[in-house]
Amino acid sequence: MSVLLDEYRHTRDGMRYGFAVGKVRVLATRLLDRSALERLVDAPSYAEQKRILSETPYGRFLEHANTAADVDEALDRSLDSVYAFLAEAGLPEAVQRFFRVRFDYTNLKGALKADALGVTVDDLLVDHGTVPREAFRGPLSKLPERYSALAREIEQGLDEADGETSLMAIDVAIDRALYAELREIAVAARSRFLQDLAARLSDVANLKSIVRARNAGLTAAAMTEMIVDGGSMSSRDLAALYRLPHQDMLAGLERRLGLKGSPLVDAHGMSDLDVIVDNVIVETIRRAKRAEPGPEDVIAYVRARESEVQVLRVALLGKMAGLDSETLHRRMRASFL
Amino acid sequence: MSETFLGMGGIQWALFGAGTAAILGGIGSAIGITSASTVISGVLSEDDTKFGQLLPLAAMPGTQGIYGFIVAVLVMVFFNIMGGDVQMPVGAGLAIFFACLPTGFLGLVTAIYQGRTSAAAAGIVAAGKRAPALVFPALVETYAIFALIVTILMLLGLQQGFAG
Numbered sequence: 001m002s003v004l005l006d007e008y009r010h011t012r013d014g015m016r017y018g019f020a021v022g023k024v025r026v027l028a029t030r031l032l033d034r035s036a037l038e039r040l041v042d043a044p045s046y047a048e049q050k051r052i053l054s055e056t057p058y059g060r061f062l063e064h065a066n067t068a069a070d071v072d073e074a075l076d077r078s079l080d081s082v083y084a085f086l087a088e089a090g091l092p093e094a095v096q097r098f099f100r101v102r103f104d105y106t107n108l109k110g111a112l113k114a115d116a117l118g119v120t121v122d123d124l125l126v127d128h129g130t131v132p133r134e135a136f137r138g139p140l141s142k143l144p145e146r147y148s149a150l151a152r153e154i155e156q157g158l159d160e161a162d163g164e165t166s167l168m169a170i171d172v173a174i175d176r177a178l179y180a181e182l183r184e185i186a187v188a189a190r191s192r193f194l195q196d197l198a199a200r201l202s203d204v205a206n207l208k209s210i211v212r213a214r215n216a217g218l219t220a221a222a223m224t225e226m227i228v229d230g231g232s233m234s235s236r237d238l239a240a241l242y243r244l245p246h247q248d249m250l251a252g253l254e255r256r257l258g259l260k261g262s263p264l265v266d267a268h269g270m271s272d273l274d275v276i277v278d279n280v281i282v283e284t285i286r287r288a289k290r291a292e293p294g295p296e297d298v299i300a301y302v303r304a305r306e307s308e309v310q311v312l313r314v315a316l317l318g319k320m321a322g323l324d325s326e327t328l329h330r331r332m333r334a335s336f337l
Numbered sequence: 338m339s340e341t342f343l344g345m346g347g348i349q350w351a352l353f354g355a356g357t358a359a360i361l362g363g364i365g366s367a368i369g370i371t372s373a374s375t376v377i378s379g380v381l382s383e384d385d386t387k388f389g390q391l392l393p394l395a396a397m398p399g400t401q402g403i404y405g406f407i408v409a410v411l412v413m414v415f416f417n418i419m420g421g422d423v424q425m426p427v428g429a430g431l432a433i434f435f436a437c438l439p440t441g442f443l444g445l446v447t448a449i450y451q452g453r454t455s456a457a458a459a460g461i462v463a464a465g466k467r468a469p470a471l472v473f474p475a476l477v478e479t480y481a482i483f484a485l486i487v488t489i490l491m492l493l494g495l496q497q498g499f500a501g
Contacts, residue, residue: 007449010453011368011372011449014372014375014376014452014453014456015371015372015375018372018374018375018376018378018379018456019375019376019378019379019382020379021376021379021456022375022376022377022378022379022380022381022382022383022459022463023379023380023382023383024379025376025379025380025459025460025463025464026379026380026383026384026463027383028464029463029464029465089379293372293375293376293456
């Protein structure tokens, strides 16, 4: 019976994701390959980088970009097509939401922080969410029920905190809600892969939290407040690791997350950690890829495009800021496809 | 032997066999073509120059439906069912039914798997590789052809026995 169910699932996935996978098979051939990215990093100037990119899909976005702000905006615009692809490809709504919902939470976080600090929210809002960014400029009670209820709940909790504590409380509450929703979406999508990915995303979020907590000198109890549910390591496991000496803690995290080598021990600062985290997700997606159509290919492609834009941002802005090639190479993410 | 088995006479069993071959082959082909075509449509929506290379991949799972149809027609022709007023012992009808099963079941299974293989092979074409993508779905086709041959040989044997 389970064999028949598996067969049914494969056939269903083939029909549900086939069109999107077909598109991805072509679009993936247009991604920048490793050698092109390396040429960008090794280019002597931003002008040369622009010349290299002129014959790629990024050329039209960067045509008039001459300052760091222009480049940032141009790369943001290039991401629009990636998220538009999710809708065009006819993916199930749950899968589209899996990608876009984090931008809603980023905007909700921005709106709550702006409110707590008494500043304008405009600079903190991003595009690409399921709710237009403009919605977060107005009263939060006008947002979809899920977000307005969460905002009310967080604001009530903030009455007891202030300053830095309140900002951190916002971060923690939003992160928890985000990862909980990702898990819900993955279950609703009936995709084992999305469920595994949601768990892995929780793991890497916790990895970042534990390292940040250590850098900030927080106690184990304070650190566990920052932990999100759904990962492969419980709060208790993480607290036990947190009480170890720093190097032992990092080595323990590497073991638990199955990282090859000792990237955490060798990391220099949070920017290296971001790269390690990205590479963990790359590895998760790469392991899940298979010949038959399924959400894995589409997710791998979208993550590849996001990663590509991130690498371009580092390479272009880094070059503008005068960073040397070696530093830029270290900040390069692994390739997805 | 009684004149009926499970309430059906020889002619009904023969027609049941013919119908089974046509229906299962058709279902398999419909699923296989859909699986392959969804991926191929996605590829063509980004690169329509590959239509010529992709069309055979989409069409290939359709052959099992044709084999089922051929078997159904052969049953009706070999045993003169279309001529009307045919008397057939229930044993002969059951034998025809069993002879149709290889094409029916293998047609169903191979068409579904061939659709998946074609969908995967479409990736080779999409990536612009020079490898002959059609070879892999064609390998799956082999077993549908074997089943068709087995069914035809069995029907020929039964026809001779029936005529004798």
